[in-house]
Amino acid sequence: MDKSRNDMIKGTLDMLILKVLSLEPMHGWGIGERIQAMSEEILEVNQGALYPALHRLVRRGWITSGWAVTENNRRARFYELTREGRRELGEEVEHWRRLSTAVDRIVAAS
């Protein structure tokens, strides 16, 4: 897939991360894989942007992190959504819907 078309706006990545974490707590690599999987391989997370995004979200207080043991008995840092994060997710999804609806309307006009 042509990478440039799939470059995500920073804000969108944040929203997707929040969404993934709203389903279950996950470590960084897992989040990237999950986004890819859920989008049916259309979206490939730019690995360089993932961790900075995670740090940003932690600073904003929307997610927290902690160390835990994975299924293969290795130590990894897990992230999970906070209450404020859940609220923020709701707002961002709402915002996204309005945005995409507006774009759809324009594109569908003939």
Added chain:
Amino acid sequence: MGIISDLRTRLPALFTRRGMESELDEELAYHLEREAEKLVGQGMDPAAARREALRRFGGVERHREAARDAWGVRWLDDLWRDLRVGARALGKAPGLSAAAVLTLGLGIGGTLALYGATHALLVRPLPFGAGDRIEVFWFEQSWRGQEFDHIREDVRAFDQLAAYGTEMLTLVHDGGREPIPTIVGSAELFDVLQARPHLGRTFREGEDRPGAQPVVVLSHALWQQSFGGDEAVVGRTIELDGTRREVVGVMGPDFFFPDPDQRAWTPLLLDPADPVYATNGWLVVIGRVAEGATEAQVRAEMGSIAARLGERFEYPADWDKSTGAHSTPLRAHLFGDVRPVLRLLQGATALLLLMALVNVAALLLSRMVDRGHEMRLRTALGASRGRLARQVLAESTLLAAIAGGFGIAFALAGFRAIATRLPVGGGFGAAIELEPWLLAAAVVAAIVLGALIGLAPLQGLLRVRPADLRPGPRGEGGTAAAAGGTLQGMLVGAQVVVAVVLVSGATLFARSVAHLYAVDLGLEAKGAGSILVSVDPEVPGGSSQWVERLLADVRAVPGVEHAAFGARLPLRDGGLQGSTAVRDRPDLAGEDAMNAYFRPITPDYLATMGMRLREGRSLRPEDRAGGEPVALVNAAFARAVWGGEDPLGKAVIPTFGDRWARVVGVVEDVPLEGIRAPAPPVVYVPWAQWDGAWPGGVLTYRTAGDPADLLSAVRAAAEASDPTAVALRPMTLEQALDGSIADALRLRFFLGALALLALFVGAVGVYGVVSYAVSRRTREFGIRMALGADRRRVVREVLLREAPPLVLGVGAGVLVAAGAARAAAGVVYGVRPIDPLSLLVGAAILLGVGTLAAFLPAARASGVDPGRVLRWE
């Protein structure tokens, strides 16, 4: 919410950076592992998979950076890096950096020490309750017990009055004998001061009356040093000057009155039956102003007290206590004389600091311009102007911080030495401490200074457009050099001006110091002792016979070589002066009458005091009552009255006399009015020919050894001369005069040291700036010489180019110095304030240093191999 979690991330990041970084590493490592595993699962070879994972990830370091950015600690990293680079840069020019650190450090340290010392003196509250409400009455040190008793009751503008005098008593304890400066005070002394004791009590009412038990209050220092801080000392009996006294109290560690040298307080004996009561004028009277009393009320009170004195007592015209009543606040009495001097010192130190700052700024600026090459390189590598600016700022702050540290160490080490040499007497110097908040202030000041200094090179940098920083054909940073050059020239100029002022001041004061040490006191203080002795006025045979007996007894003490008696001690005691008639100068009458000091002395006086005779003869035992009246005059008197004529044989009527006395000798001057004034005219008359109204005076004796050893023996002999004889204040002549001279000596030392420091800093500063300016033109010389320029011409050009700021600076500096010298006029003695020699020396030294600073590097540079220089380019 956001803020809190933000802080929760940032704060720990500051402190546990390492931990967080290693955690991040672990997290990223895990990610890479999983990614590599995935790729292996897709069929890649493990090594290739790891490489691919890393490639996709985009480089770990960038993530670390981004994380740090997110943590908000990047500024810390940058700061640390800036400091490291700054340190390296400073290290690359060690001589320059050392000079800058040294001058700034000395400036900071000197200022810190001096302000710390003077602050304590000028600002700190006096260590007793009534501190600023205490007023000292006029005619200090000359009140008699009788006078004090007459006025002490019935005052309204004052709560209470007290009187005190200074004594030197000998304390006997198992450690031996120890002279203790003691204050003898009236019973209400401590009440007037509102001072509470640390242990026990202070004086009680009535303890200054006959029949009271002798008591003593110890100072904290005396208690610690001679009594081991033993809490059981209260109630003990100790022996002071032969009298057994009960220790009733100990004062607190901060307390002093009137100065820290005083180590004990005993009650004054106010006994009307005691001859001293009515005759010995030696007390100081103080009073505590009543709450709410206005200045007018205080003044009015003074007036009425003076009137009461006038009613009861008779005073000779010159000594009239009943007129001119005024009071001085205690603080002014203690330090008043010293305030302008201290301000002068503060001013001088501030100037020193200023010079150091200018110096360092100039140094940094010079270097910064030279680093155009480096700046260009960094700009090419992508550094922004802001980044470069931050770099420069960090460097100068680092410099200032190091200098500050050095300065603080210097101040701490030198504080004691400086404090004890402050021109205040009484042991104040030893008692003050450098307060911690001042140290903290110094640290802050150093940092702020660093920022300020950094602004100078920044000026040059920011004025330059980035384009100019890129490589230019001349390879010298073009405009940057020019912009820096003007500013630098100005800084050199400013530097030189301040340096000239300080160096001229240095020379001026150094000359004063030399002059002072050379100043003839006119007498030999070493080897002599003095004691105040007085008797009952009705002593059989009159006072002159008693004085003869006294001297005979004293001379009998083994070790005494000479003994004499005089009405007053020179330098310490004033008074006894008035108009003196001169027979062949009838024009000197009325308002123009010759005013001279009047000093009755015994024949051996000159030999005992070590005073010198200029002409004629000294007084002899043959000059007795009934014989021809004779007198001695001092050189100042002879000069003032007769100019160059020979005074011998002329006739005068001394102040308290009524007959013409023949001048038989001329005595070398003694500065009776103190070190700072020229010697006044004095007339000396034989004691035997003068029937004094006060049968008392100063007994002096001279011995080959230490006069302190003979003090008690001589004193005993004095008191044995007559049943009513009382001997007080036994001390060596050096001690007696110390108060008068020591302050002036200390000031001179202090200013001399400050001046030398200024000279050093000024010279280093000028040298550093100029030589650096020249040395960075090394390349230019090489080029020009390669192009065939004559070596001598190159050097001459350099000198000519560096000359303008130097010469202008010197000129301006001389003008400023002349103006400042006027301000110092009151303090300087023996050297005319507008002293051409000092100004000349100052200017010459700095011109010399500046020229040398320009010449040496130029000479060195013109000897440089042109080939080498071109390769550098």
